[in-house]
Amino acid sequence: MLKGGKVGLRARHEEDIPVLRTELYDDVVNAARAESGPWRPITPGAKDPRLTGDNEEQGSVPFSVVELAGGTLVGTATLWGIDTHNRSAHIGLGLLPSRRGQGYGTDVVATLCHYGFVVRGLRRLQIETLADNAAMLRAAERNGFVREGVLRSSAWVMGEFLDEVLLGLLATEWER
Numbered sequence: 001m002l003k004g005g006k007v008g009l010r011a012r013h014e015e016d017i018p019v020l021r022t023e024l025y026d027d028v029v030n031a032a033r034a035e036s037g038p039w040r041p042i043t044p045g046a047k048d049p050r051l052t053g054d055n056e057e058q059g060s061v062p063f064s065v066v067e068l069a070g071g072t073l074v075g076t077a078t079l080w081g082i083d084t085h086n087r088s089a090h091i092g093l094g095l096l097p098s099r100r101g102q103g104y105g106t107d108v109v110a111t112l113c114h115y116g117f118v119v120r121g122l123r124r125l126q127i128e129t130l131a132d133n134a135a136m137l138r139a140a141e142r143n144g145f146v147r148e149g150v151l152r153s154s155a156w157v158m159g160e161f162l163d164e165v166l167l168g169l170l171a172t173e174w175e176r
Contacts, residue, residue, distance in 0.1 A: 002063075002119075004111035007104055009063035009077055016064045016073055023096045024076065032158050033130060034094055058082065061115075065093070065108055074099040077108050079116055087123040089116055093136075105139035113143055117171045124170055130155060131163040145169045 002009040021042065025031045031039045059082045065075040075095035082089040093108045109127075116122045127145060129136040141147075145167040153161035 001066075002111050002115055003068060004107040004114075006068060006107045007074065007111065008066050008068050008071075009108070009111050009115065010066060012062055012064045012076075016076075019073055019096070020064075020076055020094075023098075024094050027097075029158060030094075030097075033133075034092075036155075038156075058084075065095070065104065074104055075108070077112055079112055079120070082120070082122075087121065089120070089122055089125055091116070091125055091127050100135065105135055106142045109139045109143045109145075113169065113174055114176070117174055122171065124168060126169070127167045128164050129167070130157070131165050137165060137167075140167045140169075143169065144173055144175060146173075 028039045060078060060080040063077045064073060065077050066073055075093060077093040079089050080092055091109060091112045093105060095104055113125060116125045127140050147165055148168045149166045151164040151166060154164045155162045
């Protein structure tokens, strides 16, 4: 397990999947804002590619996020789009609604940075998030990410196009 100040990032356990599916992905609005495609229902019992990890897949590393004090599941985190040639990757996370606003997001981003820069030896991490996602923007900027641009009207979400903000952090800029 990778340990941050408040959270740990560990492998996805089978018992995590129903909780994450119900609280994050069955919520149409939340899922539409988090995914790059339209929401669609997943049949109960079916393998959900957003939640089941493929141990052979090298381009993405999914984690379950748990509280260090007690081990309670609080969300999901992913290092995805891993490019071993350019030594870069993207960061993504989703916190259960009841766990938002408690500083977990900032700690998850910090822990993913440690994983990306120290464990994987990457040079660049980036985050793309909706421009109105103030919590993710704060978590990224508190960890040293710099706003590099706005992708205007780039995300179709629930009937409208929204702007996305692109943030980046280089290993040489990162403060542990």
